[in-house]
Amino acid sequence: MYDPTVARLTYRALLGRRRALILGALPLLLIAISLVVRALAGADDQTAADLLGGLALATMVPIIGVIAGTGAIGPEIDDGSVVYLLSKPVKRPTIIFTKLIVAVAVTMVFSALPTLIAGFILNGNGQQIAVAYTVAALVSSIAYAALFLLLGTVSRHAVVFGLVYALVWEALFGSLVPGARTLSVQQWSLAVAHKVSGGDLVTSDVGLTTATVFLVAVTVLATWYAGQKLRALTLAGEE
Amino acid sequence: MAVEQPMRAAAAPPGDQTRIHNIGYRSYDGPRLGRAYARRSLYSQSLRGSYGLGRSVKSKVLPMLLFVVMCVPAAIMVAVAVATKANELPLDYTRYAIVMQAVISLYVASQAPQSVSRDLRFKTVPLYFSRPIETADYVRAKYAALASALFVLTAAPLLVLYVGALLAKLDFADQTKGFAQGLVSVALLSLLFAGIGLVIASVTPRRGFGIAAVIAVMTISYGAVSTLQAIADAQNSTGAIPWIGLFSPVTLIDGVQSAFLGATSAFPGGIGPSNGEGVVYVLVVLGLIAASYGLLMRRYRKVGM
Numbered sequence: 001m002y003d004p005t006v007a008r009l010t011y012r013a014l015l016g017r018r019r020a021l022i023l024g025a026l027p028l029l030l031i032a033i034s035l036v037v038r039a040l041a042g043a044d045d046q047t048a049a050d051l052l053g054g055l056a057l058a059t060m061v062p063i064i065g066v067i068a069g070t071g072a073i074g075p076e077i078d079d080g081s082v083v084y085l086l087s088k089p090v091k092r093p094t095i096i097f098t099k100l101i102v103a104v105a106v107t108m109v110f111s112a113l114p115t116l117i118a119g120f121i122l123n124g125n126g127q128q129i130a131v132a133y134t135v136a137a138l139v140s141s142i143a144y145a146a147l148f149l150l151l152g153t154v155s156r157h158a159v160v161f162g163l164v165y166a167l168v169w170e171a172l173f174g175s176l177v178p179g180a181r182t183l184s185v186q187q188w189s190l191a192v193a194h195k196v197s198g199g200d201l202v203t204s205d206v207g208l209t210t211a212t213v214f215l216v217a218v219t220v221l222a223t224w225y226a227g228q229k230l231r232a233l234t235l236a237g238e239e
Numbered sequence: 240m241a242v243e244q245p246m247r248a249a250a251a252p253p254g255d256q257t258r259i260h261n262i263g264y265r266s267y268d269g270p271r272l273g274r275a276y277a278r279r280s281l282y283s284q285s286l287r288g289s290y291g292l293g294r295s296v297k298s299k300v301l302p303m304l305l306f307v308v309m310c311v312p313a314a315i316m317v318a319v320a321v322a323t324k325a326n327e328l329p330l331d332y333t334r335y336a337i338v339m340q341a342v343i344s345l346y347v348a349s350q351a352p353q354s355v356s357r358d359l360r361f362k363t364v365p366l367y368f369s370r371p372i373e374t375a376d377y378v379r380a381k382y383a384a385l386a387s388a389l390f391v392l393t394a395a396p397l398l399v400l401y402v403g404a405l406l407a408k409l410d411f412a413d414q415t416k417g418f419a420q421g422l423v424s425v426a427l428l429s430l431l432f433a434g435i436g437l438v439i440a441s442v443t444p445r446r447g448f449g450i451a452a453v454i455a456v457m458t459i460s461y462g463a464v465s466t467l468q469a470i471a472d473a474q475n476s477t478g479a480i481p482w483i484g485l486f487s488p489v490t491l492i493d494g495v496q497s498a499f500l501g502a503t504s505a506f507p508g509g510i511g512p513s514n515g516e517g518v519v520y521v522l523v524v525l526g527l528i529a530a531s532y533g534l535l536m537r538r539y540r541k542v543g544m
Contacts, residue, residue, distance in 0.1 A: 160349045
């Protein structure tokens with residue numbers, strides 16, 4: 001189910017050239033902001049939770065997930081070079097699975113690791129906040145990468161639709177309509193984080209069971225369906 | 240302009256034996272429409288293109304969807320105001336764009352790369368410059384087109400609110416003043432967002448990457464700034480809040496309009512910039528607009544050569 005050559009090519013496509021710059025700039029910004037906040041405000045648990053929850057988990061993880069998830073397959077389909085990959089004797093679900101692993105790894109390295117570092121800078125992992133948000137970032141990395149990888153195979157406008165989901169659905173509708181939070185990767189991962197930290201600073205609107213079921217279901221279904229899409233891929237011309 | 244060719248070949252001098260045949264090439268002697276016409280065409284095509292007009296159905300979906308998403312809340316507010324006979328609209332004209340900033344950012348992110356990245360990717364920019372237009376014309380036309388498209392996007396819901404407010408028989412002078420202030424604010428917002436979006440998009444020929452880069456700049460800066468402002472508010476260091484707001488496009492517009500356009504600030508604690516700080520905000524906004532124009536000019540000075 002894992003093909004090292006496909007993985008190597010995907011890593012190169014994801015981290016080569018300017019893509020690595022934007023992927024690297026976001027975590028650096030988060031760490032810089034945490035340094036500034038720590039220097040100005042001192043160690044404070046509520047502040048740390050606000051910063052990690054508002055900036056790291058709500059904005060940074062989805063954006064990096066979109067870049068890594070759609071970037072793992074989108075450009076190849078876009079410029080048509082995916083036919084060279086598909087014509088090799090590699091099973092298409094294997095291709096998707098390998099690309100998913102790579103996208104998950106990249107999202108985790110560029111979002112969960114900086115979250116952990118920022119958490120330690122902000123309050124030295126007081127009340128397990130740093131670890132809780134890191135777990136949330138790790139869990140949501142998997143779901144986001146699978147979801148956005150699927151979008152990459154379905155639509156040429158995958159990046160936009162991914163961002164619409166992450167920003168409009170989770171942020172805007174999630175804050176206006178409480179029901180929308182039940183269908184939000186961010187809330188599911190917060191439920192897992194809540195279980196890990198056990199405190200009151202990390203809370204979620206979704207129960208742990210629901211969250212786990214949804215997380216697993218979304219990841220598995222998205223990966224399976226992406227594999228099916230790739231089996232019957234038609235290359236469309238430029239619009 | 241005649242279609243049929245006059246028989247010039249017949250007039251060849253009899254001594255010229257080397258000519259085999261003359262297929263009658265002629266130079267164009269009709270009217271030439273010139274640089275201004277080319278610039279206007281580029282502007283109108285880009286403006287239509289940013290709503291998907293004249294393009295495939297698929298590329299109409301997203302801009303039209305975002306346009307509808309922008310206008311529907313305004314229509315709902317108007318309906319509520321008319322039905323409940325309220326004394327004022329539930330949301331200020333100036334506040335509307337700030338609340339809907341995610342939609343506006345998405346629109347910029349999707350349409351700025353659409354406008355310039357594809358020209359770079361398919362190497363059509365040198366073709367533009369083989370016409371009478373020059374770098375400045377291309378940049379101005381594209382900038383003006385995206386700014387106009389954004390203005391349409393942001394001003395249309397305000398118009399809905401204004402018409403609705405008049406239908407609900409709210410105070411005419413009061414509403415007109417608010418509407419005018421809202422229009423000035425969204426005009427500034429359109430120029431600023433279009434500039435930032437185009438500068439980022441003009442760097443990359445990849446559309447998807449351009450979208451991600453624009454949205455990252457817009458939302459991460461907004462997320463970072465509002466988080467820092469909330470922390471400053473919690474720490475009671477309210478003096479720092481306006482200064483932090485200088486670092487993201489949305490809060491810049493918010494600051495300008497709460498200092499000079501009578502808006503209530505969306506900053507935490509409702510602490511907008513004072514008049515002195517407001518001048519800094521205006522200067523930064525104008526500076527950013529000028530800088531993005533300058534950067535675009537520099538970017539296209541030597542493109543595709």
